[in-house]
Amino acid sequence: MRPSVDPVQSDVEVPARSDVIVVGGGIAGVSTALFLAQRGISVTLCEKGRIGGEQSSRNWGWVRTMGRDPREIPLSIESLRLWRNMNAIVGAETGYREAGIVYLCDTHRDIEKHKAWLEHARPYQVDAQLLGPEEVDRLLPSSARPWAGALYTPSDGRAEPAKAAPAIAEGARRFGATILTGCAVRGLETQAGRVSAAVTEKGRIACSAVVLAGGAWSRLFCGNLGVKFPALKVLGSVMRTQPLEGGPECAVGASDFGFRKRLDGGYTIARRGATEADIVPDSFRLFFDFVPALRVQWKELRLRVGRRFLTEWQVPRKWPLDEPSPFEKVRVLDPEPAGSLLEEARRNLSRAFPFFSNMVEAERWAGLIDVTPDAVPVISAVDAVPGFFILSGLSGHGFGFGPGAGRLMADLVTGAPPIVDPTTFRYSRFFDGTRPKPY
Helix, strand or coil: CCCCCCCCCCCCCCCCECCEEEECCCHHHHHHHHHHHHCCCCEEEEECCCCCCCHHHCCCCEECCCCCCHHHHHHHHHHHHHHHHHHHHHCCCCCCECCCEEEEECCHHHHHHHHHHHHHHHHHCCCCEEECHHHHHHHCCCCCCCCCEEEEECCCEECCHHHHHHHHHHHHHHCCCEEEECCCEEEEEEECCEEEEEEECCEEEECCEEEECCHHHHHHHHHHHCCCCCCEEEEEEEEEECCCCCCCCCEEECCCCEEEECCCCCEEEECCCCEEEECCHHHHHCHHHHHHHHHHHHHHEEEECCHHHHHHHCCCCCCCCCCCCHHHHCCCCCCCCCHHHHHHHHHHHHHHCHHHHHCCEEEEEEEEEEECCCCCCEEEECCCCCCEEEEECCCCCHHHHHHHHHHHHHHHHHCCCCCCCHHHHCHHHHCCCCCCCCC
16 A cells, blocks of 8 residues: 655664754655755754655645645745755756646635635735636646636646655755664653754764654654644545546646646546544544634544554553654554545546546555644744754645745754744744634
């Protein structure tokens, strides 16, 4: 069930000291390492499994500004700018192509929602535009379903999740970063209240700062430090097809399916508008944190009780740093995909675009997405633990603005002028009474 990810070999030597330790080798972690290394900062990235092995290689591969939470638009714009130059920066193929993204509308109510979003986007000069039914037919002549209209952003794009994080990691290494795979960070040491070292399964690395980019593992890591990080996991399921000649180049999202073309000529397909989420012990611990989000997303959520409840119940929430941690017991989260959702996506897509009726499925997989109560990531210092930074809770948006998030984190760690205002992404919003509601 794992997608094939470009391999990244680990450096052999574990340094005794590094200015910054990045925990996690997904798109956000490798981007942070890249932009720190570019500045001459000594950085070591520690990944318990393999680079891009979890959600960073299992997402849809969309790179968009369109439809983002208004608080995320500036970061999305900067990320898009970085994506356009990423192949040149890292000297490798990330799969990025500027092919446009379309959100198809079934009803005029959908159009009105997009109009409201365009008002938020207008100050940033985003090139998103509303299309009428005839314009949709010209853009997507292979569609057999009548559409009330669409929101279309020509400058949005797509990249290859199985290539991007590995390519960026290798780019960071060329700038001087140390990349360690199969190397879990068990926890942190402090001196006079400040971070002084990361304790890994391969030894202690002295440092001045640690950036946690652990995705679905971040809440567990924080808990062992005594830091509360409110995040739950939802399941994202995806399939890919064998190559199909002559299909749409732009990525397309409708109410009940989504697809984008791949470099190999096939398509990545998913069920848009529905998400499976397991009820686990953290669902009860964080219930009141997530009540506002549940009210907004209730119609899209399909809650279930299964093996994951018992699995997570058995995971220790505290552990000593001189013993194996939970991160060493499970190197890669590899959940079963939601087959019913993927079959729905296939049927809905084939009805709307008969071109896909003869698609041949090549592979399917799933990943666990870390989601915060307001569905906005944390890119922030943790004031209670000087030298500790969190870049997590990317809430399903992480692949698209991973490079921008990494660049912003590099700014925060080094004290440089931030690429965007980081206030929106501050960790303290969950506890100071200022947390905004989900968009």
